[in-house]
Structure formats: C-alpha cells, structure tokens
Amino acid sequence: MVRLITHNILACHAKGCTQNNFPLQFKDASIELKEQEFNPDFLRNFLSRLEWKALVDTARELGDTSLPLEMPEMIDDEFLKNLHHVLLEIHVEEGAMICPNCGHSYPISNGIPNMLLAEHEIG
Amino acid sequence: MPTVQTVSVSDSQPQDYENEHVHAVYDEIAPHFSSTRYKPWPIIAQFLSSLPTGWVGLDSGTGNGKYLPLPADRPGSVWTIGLDRSRNLLQIARKAGEGSTIREVIWGDVLGHPWRDGAFDYAISIATIHHLSTHARRRLAVQRLLKCLSPSHGRCLIYVWAIEQDELSKRTVPTESPAENGGQDVFVPWVLKSQGQPKRKIQPETDRSPIPTSQDQEKVFNRYYHMFAKGELRTLVCEAAQGMGLQIGNQPEGASGVVGIEIVQDDWERSNYYVELRRWECS
Ligand SMILES: [Zn+2]
Numbered sequence: 001m002v003r004l005i006t007h008n009i010l011a012c013h014a015k016g017c018t019q020n021n022f023p024l025q026f027k028d029a030s031i032e033l034k035e036q037e038f039n040p041d042f043l044r045n046f047l048s049r050l051e052w053k054a055l056v057d058t059a060r061e062l063g064d065t066s067l068p069l070e071m072p073e074m075i076d077d078e079f080l081k082n083l084h085h086v087l088l089e090i091h092v093e094e095g096a097m098i099c100p101n102c103g104h105s106y107p108i109s110n111g112i113p114n115m116l117l118a119e120h121e122i123g
Numbered sequence: 124m125p126t127v128q129t130v131s132v133s134d135s136q137p138q139d140y141e142n143e144h145v146h147a148v149y150d151e152i153a154p155h156f157s158s159t160r161y162k163p164w165p166i167i168a169q170f171l172s173s174l175p176t177g178w179v180g181l182d183s184g185t186g187n188g189k190y191l192p193l194p195a196d197r198p199g200s201v202w203t204i205g206l207d208r209s210r211n212l213l214q215i216a217r218k219a220g221e222g223s224t225i226r227e228v229i230w231g232d233v234l235g236h237p238w239r240d241g242a243f244d245y246a247i248s249i250a251t252i253h254h255l256s257t258h259a260r261r262r263l264a265v266q267r268l269l270k271c272l273s274p275s276h277g278r279c280l281i282y283v284w285a286i287e288q289d290e291l292s293k294r295t296v297p298t299e300s301p302a303e304n305g306g307q308d309v310f311v312p313w314v315l316k317s318q319g320q321p322k323r324k325i326q327p328e329t330d331r332s333p334i335p336t337s338q339d340q341e342k343v344f345n346r347y348y349h350m351f352a353k354g355e356l357r358t359l360v361c362e363a364a365q366g367m368g369l370q371i372g373n374q375p376e377g378a379s380g381v382v383g384i385e386i387v388q389d390d391w392e393r394s395n396y397y398v399e400l401r402r403w404e405c406s
Contacts, residue, residue, distance in 0.1 A: 006204055006227045009179070009242045013235055022239055034225065039199045045177020046202070049244070091225070106237075112213055114230045115206075115237035119138055122235050 002097070002113045004062075005087040008055050010115065012099035012106075015123040023054035024097035024106065026061060036088045040080050043087075047075070059086045128310045130347070137256045144310070144347035145254045146208050149186075152313050152344055153211035157187035166392055167249060168193055170280045170399065176200040178244035181271055183233050183264075184208075184251025188216025191226040201245075206231045233264045236271065243271045245278045250395070253283040253349050256308070258359075261349065265363035269402070274382055277402040281360065286350045288394045305352035310345035356396045357389050374403040381405045 002010075012021035052071045059067055066082040097106045097113065107114050132140060149156065172194040174180070178201045182190050185205030192198060205216045205228040213228045220226070231237055233251060246268045255261045268279055286307050361371050370383030381404070388399040 003227060005179070005202060006229070009204070009238045010229075011237060011239050013237045036224075037199060041176050042200055042202070043177075045175065046179065047177075049177075049179060049242070051239070110214070111217065111225070112210070112228055112230050115235060116208075116231055117235060119232075119234065 002092045002108055002111070003088055004055060004058060004090060006113075007058060007092075007097070008051055008087075010097065010106075010113070012102060012104055013115075013123055014099065014102050014104050014117060014121055017099060017102045017104070017123055020101040021099055023051070023058055023100075025100055026058065026092060027096045027098050027105070029062060029092045029095035029108075031062060032091045032093050033089055034091055036084070038081065038084050040077065040084075043080050043083055044075060047071070047083075055086070059090075062090060062092075064090065126312070128312075128345070130308050130310050132256045132308050132347070137260055140256050141254065141347065144256075144345060148313065148344040148346050149209040150211045152315055153187075153209060153215060155315055156313070157212065157215045160187055161189055163189055163193060164249075164282070164393070164395075166388075166397065167247060167280060167282070168195070170247070170278075171201070171203075172196060174201045174245055174278070178202075179242070180204070180245035180247065181206060181238075181243045181268075183246060183248045183268060184254075185216050185228065186212050186250070188213075188219030188226055188228065190247060190249065191216060191228075192220030192224070202227070203247075204229060206233070208232050233267060234260065236267050238271055240270050241273050241277070243277065244273055245280075246272055247280045247282075249280075249282045250284065252281065253351065254347060256347060256349065261359055262363045262366065265360055266367055269364060269367060269369065269384070272402050274402055274404045278387075278399070279401075280397065280399045281356065282395050282397045283351045283356055284348055285391055285394055285396045286352050287391060306355055307350040307352070309348050309350055311348055313344045313346055315342045315344065316340070351396050353391075353396075356398050357386065360384075360386070360398050360400060369402075375405065378405045 010024055056067045056069055064086055067086055072079055092108055093111045095108050180203045182203050182205045185207045188205045191203050191205050205226060207213050210230055213230055216228050217226050248268055252261050252264050255264055272279060364371060364384050370381060373385050384400045384402050386398060386400050390397060
C-alpha cells in the first residue's frame with residue numbers, strides 16, 4: 001500500500017537524478033480504499049510537512065478532486081476529513097511509480113513499492 | 124546455545140557478501156525470525172513515545188515491523204514508515220501490531236535514499252547497521268539516516284550489537300582477531316527446524332509407499348554481523364556527520380549558517396550499543 005502520505009515523501013534516487021525527481025508518477029495504479037481511524041491532531045500537526053502541490057496533483061490523477069489547489073488558511077473539520085481520506089485511505093496496491101526526470105520505474109506489487117536500485121545505480 | 128564464530132570479511136565484494144550472508148538469510152528465516160522478535164526494547168519505545176504528534180519517521184531496517192505501531196500509549200500520533208531489504212519480512216511488517224491496521228513499508232536498502240532529503244522528523248535504525256560488512260558502508264548508512272532527517276529538528280536512534288554481551292544473552296562471543304576499528308566480524312547461526320509431516324520423496328510409479336525423511340531436520344543459516352566495540356558507534360556517527368559538514372555538539376548561540384548534530388544519549392543496553400542524536404541548524 002503506497003498511500004499518498006508515503007508517496008509525498010518518496011523521490012527517485014538514481015545516479016545523476018537530482019532535479020525534477022519528485023513527485024513520482026503513478027502508472028497503471030490499481031487502488032483499494034480502506035477505512036482508517038480519523039486523527040485530526042495528527043493531521044493538523046503534520047500539514048506543514050506536505051508538498052501540497054504534489055499531493056493535490058497526484059490525488060487528482062487518481063481521481064480524487066476533494067482537495068483545493070492552495071492549502072486553505074482556515075483548517076476546518078471538513079477539510080481535515082478530505083485530507084485524511086486522500087493521505088491515508090487510498091492504497092495503491094499494484095502498478096508502478098515513474099520518475100518524471102529519468103523515467104526509472106519503481107514497481108508496486110502486493111502494496112509494497114520496490115525502491116531498490118543496484119548499488120552502482122544509486123546517486 | 125548458538126555459538127558465534129569469528130570470520131574475516133574479504134573487502135572486494137561486500138555487496139555480494141551481504142547478499143549471501145544477510146539478505147538471503149533473512150528472506151529464508153523470515154517467519155521464524157519474526158516469531159521470536161515481538162517485544163519492543165524499552166529505550167526505543169521510550170524514544171517513540173517522546174515524539175510530538177504529527178511527526179513522520181523512517182524505521183530503516185524495520186524487519187518484522189515491531190516498532191511501526193508504536194507509541195503504544197498514543198497510537199496513530201506519529202507515522203513510521205518501515206524500510207527493509209527482505210521482501211518476506213516486509214509482508215509480515217505490513218500487518219505488524221494488533222487489529223487490521225496496515226503499515227506503510229518500503230522495499231529498499233539502507234544504502235539507498237529514495238526520499239526527499241530532510242523529509243523525516245525522526246529515524247530509527249535498530250539492529251541493522253551491524254549487518255554491513257565494511258566500515259565505509261556502515262558510515263554511509265549513518266549518512267543516509269542523517270540526510271533523511273529534517274536539518275532543523277530531526278531526531279535519530281541507532282542500535283547495534285556490542286562485543287560486550289550481557290550475561291543474560293544466549294550467545295558466547297570469541298574475541299580474537301578484532302576487525303577494523305576494534306569491532307569483531309562474526310557469523311551468528313540461525314537454526315531452522317523443519318518439523319511436522321515427513322516429506323515424501325518422488326517415487327517411481329511402481330512404488331507408492333512414502334519414504335519418510337528425518338522428522339526433525341535442521342538447517343543452519345549463518346548471518347554476518349559486525350559486533351561493535353566500545354566507543355565505535357559514537358565514532359562512526361561523528362565521522363559520518365563530519366563527512367557531511369555537520370558539527371558535533373550543542374547548538375551554538377547566535378551563530379549563523381552552521382549545521383550540526385548533538386549526541387543526546389550514548390550508552391550500552393543489553394548487549395547493544397546505542398546512540399541518540401538530534402540535528403540542529405543556525406540559519
Ligand atoms: Zn530519476
């Protein structure tokens with residue numbers, strides 16, 4: 001399960017790939033929705049760590065348009081619930097993540113992303 | 124009682140060496156290994172309990188993921204992502220903890236860095252770096268941890284195996300031929316018993332009677348460890364930090380443009396050495 005909370009952190013680490021290597025782009029993503037306990041305190045404190053544009057763009061690619069393009073100034077419960085769903089309840093179970101810069105493909109199988117590179121390929 | 128055997132590592136192909144004596148072994152013994160590793164160590168549990176709500180962290184070398192559900196007193200207050208080299212252990216780590224909660228795990232290597240630099244508020248590396256077979260690789264693994272941490276507040280806890288074993292430990296450690304930096308390279312056997320139904324051998328069609336093999340077959344897997352000497356982990360951490368231009372010590376008052384780490388704890392507990400550190404920056 002690559003959830004968007006994790007996807008928002010992952011970047012390509014191939015040799016020479018230091019720019020435009022984030023966010024990775026989902027390809028052939030098969031998605032499962034799983035309910036997760038709502039924890040508004042966690043989300044409020046976590047918010048500032050997000051790369052907001054990457055999160056919104058990726059959520060839209062996966063068909064979820066509930067988040068605004070700009071992070072709102074007023075953080076209300078409805079916003080937090082949408083954010084909760086996008087970050088923690090959308091699981092990409094199969095597919096791949098493609099580096100927008102070098103094109104390297106990181107496969108996802110059984111919900112586990114394969115971020116391994118051979119040592120000589122690591123930047 | 125498993126006996127530890129000293130080895131000397133040939134430096135030429137450390138990666139192949141670790142593939143054979145670490146990664147392949149964990150994939151083979153994953154379920155059995157996991158069934159023996161369920162109790163969180165107190166200092167690590169304490170570290171995770173001390174983190175502010177909303178922090179995101181990395182468990183580099185998560186194994187069966189036993190630290191992913193913590194802190195037990197405030198579940199869900201922080202978010203730990205587990206990384207491991209063993210795909211079979213990750214299958215177990217995904218379901219770590221009680222209930223049906225799914226944990227986030229990444230199949231990766233501790234020498235890789237598939238994330239935005241500074242994206243994590245904390246990182247733990249428990250019983251992992253001692254599986255790397257050269258000093259340079261262990262130093263690089265520490266640098267990967269330092270780099271994934273927020274430069275302004277990132278916190279990190281590293282545990283490795285000590286030469287100095289406690290009397291409760293089931294292992295006996297010979298201390299001959301010390302490796303570089305005073306540590307000791309060893310093989311630690313993992314004995315896997317395959318019990319239960321005797322296996323049938325494939326027989327010609329004419330003979331259908333099963334031929335039982337031994338009821339209690341043992342297979343021994345030798346895992347490679349570098350056992351750390353006193354002071355070696357701290358030295359390693361300091362070397363790694365200095366190699367990245369980080370100062371060691373308390374955050375200076377009134378300075379600007381300086382980055383560093385403060386060693387918060389440096390101690391021995393139950394056959395392990397550990398170091399806790401905190402990153403700081405003066406902008
Ligand atoms: Zn790339």
